[in-house]
Amino acid sequence: MADLSATMEDYLETMYRLEMQRGTVRVKDIAAAMAVKMPSVTSALQTLAEQGVISYTPYRPVEFTAEGRRIARGVYNRHQALCEFLTDILQLDPKTAEGEACRMEHSVGSETLMRLLTLIDFIKRCPRGGDDWLEHLKGRWEQGPCEGDCNSCISAIEIPEKAPFPPPHGDATLITLDKLEPGRRGVIVKLGGRGALRRRIMDMGITPGSDLEVERLAPLGDPMEFKIRGYHLSLRNEEAAKIHVRPTS
Amino acid sequence: MSNEAGTRPTADIEKRTVVVALAGNPNAGKTTLFNSLTGARQHVGNYPGVTVERKEGDTDFQGTTLHIVDLPGTYSLTPYSLEEVVARNFVIDERPDVVVDVVDASNLERNLYLATQFIELDVPVVIVLNMVDMAEAKGLRIDTELLSELLGVPVIPMVATTGFGRRELLQEIVRVGRERVRPKVAIKFGNELEPHIRNVTERVDQIGLDDRMGISPRWLAIKLLENDSEVVDDLRERIPEAHQLIEHVEQVRAHVASVLGDDPEMVIGDRRYGFIAGACRRAVTQVEAGRFDVTDFIDTIVTNRIAGIPIFLAAMWLMFEMVFKLGAAPMGWIESGFEALGGLASAHLPPGELQSLIVDGIIGGVGGVLVFVPNILLLFLAIAFIEDSGYMSRAAFVVDKVMSHIGLHGKSFIPMLIGFGCTVPAVMACRTIDDEKNRLTTMLVAPLMSCSARLPVYILLAGAFFSPQMAGKVIFGVYLFGVILAVIMAYIFRNTVLPGETTPFVMELPPYRMPTARGLLIHMWERTWHYVKKAGTVILLASVIVWFLLTHPAPPADLLVTMSENEAAQAHAEHSYAGRIGRAIEPIMHPLGFDWKITTSLIAGFAAKEVIVSTMGTLYSLGEEAEDESLQAALRNSPTFHGRPLVALTMMVFVLIYVPCLAVVATVRKETNGWKWPLFLIGYTCGLAWIVSLIVYQVGSALGY
Numbered sequence: 001m002a003d004l005s006a007t008m009e010d011y012l013e014t015m016y017r018l019e020m021q022r023g024t025v026r027v028k029d030i031a032a033a034m035a036v037k038m039p040s041v042t043s044a045l046q047t048l049a050e051q052g053v054i055s056y057t058p059y060r061p062v063e064f065t066a067e068g069r070r071i072a073r074g075v076y077n078r079h080q081a082l083c084e085f086l087t088d089i090l091q092l093d094p095k096t097a098e099g100e101a102c103r104m105e106h107s108v109g110s111e112t113l114m115r116l117l118t119l120i121d122f123i124k125r126c127p128r129g130g131d132d133w134l135e136h137l138k139g140r141w142e143q144g145p146c147e148g149d150c151n152s153c154i155s156a157i158e159i160p161e162k163a164p165f166p167p168p169h170g171d172a173t174l175i176t177l178d179k180l181e182p183g184r185r186g187v188i189v190k191l192g193g194r195g196a197l198r199r200r201i202m203d204m205g206i207t208p209g210s211d212l213e214v215e216r217l218a219p220l221g222d223p224m225e226f227k228i229r230g231y232h233l234s235l236r237n238e239e240a241a242k243i244h245v246r247p248t249s
Numbered sequence: 250m251s252n253e254a255g256t257r258p259t260a261d262i263e264k265r266t267v268v269v270a271l272a273g274n275p276n277a278g279k280t281t282l283f284n285s286l287t288g289a290r291q292h293v294g295n296y297p298g299v300t301v302e303r304k305e306g307d308t309d310f311q312g313t314t315l316h317i318v319d320l321p322g323t324y325s326l327t328p329y330s331l332e333e334v335v336a337r338n339f340v341i342d343e344r345p346d347v348v349v350d351v352v353d354a355s356n357l358e359r360n361l362y363l364a365t366q367f368i369e370l371d372v373p374v375v376i377v378l379n380m381v382d383m384a385e386a387k388g389l390r391i392d393t394e395l396l397s398e399l400l401g402v403p404v405i406p407m408v409a410t411t412g413f414g415r416r417e418l419l420q421e422i423v424r425v426g427r428e429r430v431r432p433k434v435a436i437k438f439g440n441e442l443e444p445h446i447r448n449v450t451e452r453v454d455q456i457g458l459d460d461r462m463g464i465s466p467r468w469l470a471i472k473l474l475e476n477d478s479e480v481v482d483d484l485r486e487r488i489p490e491a492h493q494l495i496e497h498v499e500q501v502r503a504h505v506a507s508v509l510g511d512d513p514e515m516v517i518g519d520r521r522y523g524f525i526a527g528a529c530r531r532a533v534t535q536v537e538a539g540r541f542d543v544t545d546f547i548d549t550i551v552t553n554r555i556a557g558i559p560i561f562l563a564a565m566w567l568m569f570e571m572v573f574k575l576g577a578a579p580m581g582w583i584e585s586g587f588e589a590l591g592g593l594a595s596a597h598l599p600p601g602e603l604q605s606l607i608v609d610g611i612i613g614g615v616g617g618v619l620v621f622v623p624n625i626l627l628l629f630l631a632i633a634f635i636e637d638s639g640y641m642s643r644a645a646f647v648v649d650k651v652m653s654h655i656g657l658h659g660k661s662f663i664p665m666l667i668g669f670g671c672t673v674p675a676v677m678a679c680r681t682i683d684d685e686k687n688r689l690t691t692m693l694v695a696p697l698m699s700c701s702a703r704l705p706v707y708i709l710l711a712g713a714f715f716s717p718q719m720a721g722k723v724i725f726g727v728y729l730f731g732v733i734l735a736v737i738m739a740y741i742f743r744n745t746v747l748p749g750e751t752t753p754f755v756m757e758l759p760p761y762r763m764p765t766a767r768g769l770l771i772h773m774w775e776r777t778w779h780y781v782k783k784a785g786t787v788i789l790l791a792s793v794i795v796w797f798l799l800t801h802p803a804p805p806a807d808l809l810v811t812m813s814e815n816e817a818a819q820a821h822a823e824h825s826y827a828g829r830i831g832r833a834i835e836p837i838m839h840p841l842g843f844d845w846k847i848t849t850s851l852i853a854g855f856a857a858k859e860v861i862v863s864t865m866g867t868l869y870s871l872g873e874e875a876e877d878e879s880l881q882a883a884l885r886n887s888p889t890f891h892g893r894p895l896v897a898l899t900m901m902v903f904v905l906i907y908v909p910c911l912a913v914v915a916t917v918r919k920e921t922n923g924w925k926w927p928l929f930l931i932g933y934t935c936g937l938a939w940i941v942s943l944i945v946y947q948v949g950s951a952l953g954y
Contacts, residue, residue: 191515196329197753202518203325204755205359210522215548219557220650225548225758229358232544232758234646236653239753 004051006106009075010034011044012053013105015062016072024061078105081117089120091138175247177214177240178224185213186245193242205229206243266314267426270340272367273351274360275322276759278379282351282409283319284771286419303335310419313427318345324359326366328479331685337479340372341464346426347373349418354384354391354406355760357533361525364400368432371465373425374402377418381406383760388536396532401434410765435467438520441509445501446470452494473498474505475514544639544760551643561647564640565666568631572624573670573701579623587616605800606793614792617857618785621673621912625777628667628674632681633772635663637764641681642756649754655736656743658682658754661691665735668698669728672909675700676916677776686747690739692917693930696909697735699728702858706904709862713881714894723898731905738937746929780916787915795856795911798827799864818867827852841903841942842896842950844889851903857910895949899942906938 004012014033015025022029027045031038042058049056053068064072079101086097108116123129140146180186188208191198205228206212212228223236235243271286273279287306304319320339321332328334340348348367352360367374378384378393397404403421407414424430437443449470472480473495484491505513551560591608598604635641645659652661660682668675675695682688699707707727711720804824809817822828831849838848846868853864862880869883890896908914908931918927 196327197750199327199329199514199518200325200753200755202515203327203362204757205362205522207519207522216552217554218552218646218650219554220647222650222653223646223754223756225552225646229356231356231359232548234642234754234756234758236649236754239755 004048004053004071008044008048008051009071009106010102011041011048012068012072013075013079015054015064016069016076019064025063026061030062074110075105078108078113081113081120082108085116085120089123089134089137091134091141173246174244177212177226177235177243177245178237180214180245180247182214182216182224184247185211185249186247187211188243189246190244191242192244193239197239197242201235201239201243204233206233211248212245265427266316267347267423268343268345269315269317269422269426270320270336270343270345270348271317271351272320272336272340272348272363273322273377273379274324274353274363276757277322277351277353277360278409279319279322279351281768282377282379282407283317284768285409285412285415286315287317303339308419310423313423315419315422315426318343323363325363328477334479340367340370344372344463346429347375347422349375349377349422351377351379351409354378354381355387355389357384357389357391357529358522358525361400361528362521364402365436365521365524368400368402368434369436369465369468369471371431371435371468373429374432375418375421375425376400376402376404377409377414378404378406379409382408382411382413387542390534390536392532392534396528399434399528399532401432403430436521436524438471438517439523442474442505442513442516442520445505446474449473449494449498449501452497456488456490456494471517474502475517476502476512477514547761548643548758551640552646557647561644564635564644565663568628568635568663569666569670571631572627572667572674576623576627580620583620583622584616587612587619590616606796609800610793610796611789613796614789617792617912618781618788621671622777622781624671625674625677625780626773628678629773629776630769632663632678633769634764636681637762637768637772639759639761642758645756646758653754655739656687657691657739658684658687659756661687664691664695665698668695668700670701672696672698672700672913673780673916676913676920677780680920686743686749689921689926690742690747692920692926693742693933694735694739696913696930696934697731697738697906699731699905700858700909702910703904705859706854706861707901709865709881710884710897710901713884714890714892714897723901727901727905730902734906734937734941738933779919787918788912791911791915792856795827795853795860798830799825799853801825815867819869822849822864822867837939840947841939842893842899842946843903846887846889847896847900851900851907854904855908855911857912858904861904893954895946895954898949899946902945903938903942906941907934 011030011034014030018025018029018033027038027041030045031041034041045054045056045062048054048068053065053071055063055065082101082104083094083097086092086100087094090097092100123134136146174189175186177186177188188206188210190208191201191206193201210228212226215225215227215232217224218234221237223234224240225232225234227233271279271283283304283306287308306317306319308315308317318339320336323330323333323336326333326337339345348370350364350367352364361376364374364376376397378391378396381391384391391406393404393406403425405414405418405421407418409415438446446467450466453466453469453473469480473484476498481495484495502513505516509516550556553560591612594608594612595604598607632641635644641660644662647659648662649659652659661679663681664675664678667678672695675698676692679688679692679695682691704724707724708720711723715723800821802824804820808820812820828845828849830852831845835843835845835848838844838851843851846865849868850861850864854861865884866880869880869887884890884897885892914927914931917930918924921927
């Protein structure tokens, strides 16, 4: 694995972000995003190219190598996790959190990172943690340690029916096909339902991984029409609700 | 054994017949190809599932007879739909020499899915890449040779409508069919599945199942892993020692499901698409970005949120007007033609039994059959146009929500609408509905849409007992009541006699195409001929029976001498079997306020609703041709009605609900291929008519009307 300086990691992270946002990574955009001059970017890119994490030809968009994208994703994920910890748990304001995370992300090891993520998840989802626990914590930053009656405080906790937050790294980005508005595209992730319906849907080419574009709803709002594998198909919303997609636009 | 050009084939090869199974997705142009190959009369549809019957035709090519069997259009070969099972079993059981799979070149991936399943069967396959012109217009360049190599079967580019590629196809069919050339490539299902497939295949081989089932062991193994109910049940039944294998497969299935996270059949299907996508990536290039797409453009208008429904209603109105307004004139000609014929026969035959049979029974009966022909011709012209052009799916798309509320399909709308004109074509229009339960339900409730033949009865009764201002509203109310009843009955049927899930609404919206005149005419002619042949004979027979019931036995001659002609006719009717039945069941009809005269008219109404008017004319001694006004006056003054509008209203309700006419019963029998549903139709409509009329009369009486 390439051993990269903190600055270089910042470059990778920015490029990864740009790639997600715009699809391509250009020198001009990197310079703008990091508030540095174009020549500095060019020289950083040359260094990165030498390390084998990107391929770079002047005046062409920058592309990650497989190794480079893996490292960039790692830096980005660490940054996100730290930001989440700093804003949601330590309740710092987002701007401060952002700056802190930028400095911390280069030194946090992967084991620490995993544990941090688990802690965030645990606090948010455990009924003993959760929203109002974090609310109580908020008071402590200024007022110092809590001296209240723990028993009455605990008995006042309402245990929610289900976790107040969606799982942070699960299916949060998935929606069912009936929720995908006309004009939007998506990738099929999962087919629900069972038996003949499920099989019929798959036989028509609606398989996980295939792209589709919702074209329109019928005048009365149901059924819906979408384009898949180059042809047009319609499904009732009831059936579309059994197909999970990840929106791509 | 290939025939090199110039070498003379030996005599025994020359004689051979090659049996060809023609398969393909709906809308792939299979029927067009069938017509082009055989010249047979068959409908060219643009709507999924038109071909439900098995059609066959022969053609000769270079001394070989090709016997072509048109399989139902299907998307896959699962055991879940009847059409798919039919197609699959034909290939397995009847072993055609070659399966010709018609594929829409502009929609390659989905179309090839069916092809992969024929390839899996390890039978000789030829793929027809139909509509290559359309694909090229879409900017797709297909390397057919490479595609053929990747799929391991011959691929012939073609345009079935123009005949381009026909000769090459016939040559390939003869070559592959005679030599039974099997696919050269086996579709692989990936590293996780293949070991399991091999393992099951070996076990299949061990018990020699493939020999006994007469099919490729690998295919059997795949079907077992897919838990294909047809294959598993068949195996259980025919080969008792296979149960161990089935148990083993169940374990393997559970294992695969836990490792791959989905049912093996889903994984297998997914891999098939993977195989196809891989082949297409190599053999198909998009040479230019898709040009302006006419289909997309039309769809933005006809399925538009605002314009969609008005356009649909306008299309339906246009169809209705065309069928019944344009049909009115020829219907009139047919009616007057048969009247003239009847008059001619009366003039030339001595009065009596024979004259009555020929004039009233036979000529009247044949006229009764043929009078529907203009409507049926026009309706099927309209339906063929709507289907072949591609609008049918859009119409179903637009109104599906309304119809789904009562458990029906978007396509049920057309039969219901046509029902206002005539129930016979309405029942025939039900064949456009793919799902059997939906089709039957629609067929059973379509008669509740008040047809035009019931209108004369309403006019007579409403005119006699209601003020001119009220009469129209009453008649409209009866129509509306029919619609409400249809909705209720559809709901009831879908939950009682025809329960359960219907085929899921997964409907392709095919590209718009200009229907060919030939296709339209073939379709129109075929449907009408079927009606005349199948329903016609039953209708004719029924007419003769009704004629017999209304005219036999004759009253004693001495009674008639002193009577006027009209009185004699009345005596005839009273004395006839129909009159006697009317008197006999009067007690049943009494709670509805009906006397024997109404009852007898209703019995005559089984033949056709307009007959009720003429029968009442006879029973009230005014003769069959009685003017409406004089008959209305007679009805008002008759003891039958006691001058009560309620009795008239009850009778209108009864006429609305009970069997529209025997032609409908005959048509339902023809369309459902048995007596079960037509008898059910008679039973339920008569029962419902009796109950609803009873409620109307009793509640009305209690309220003092």
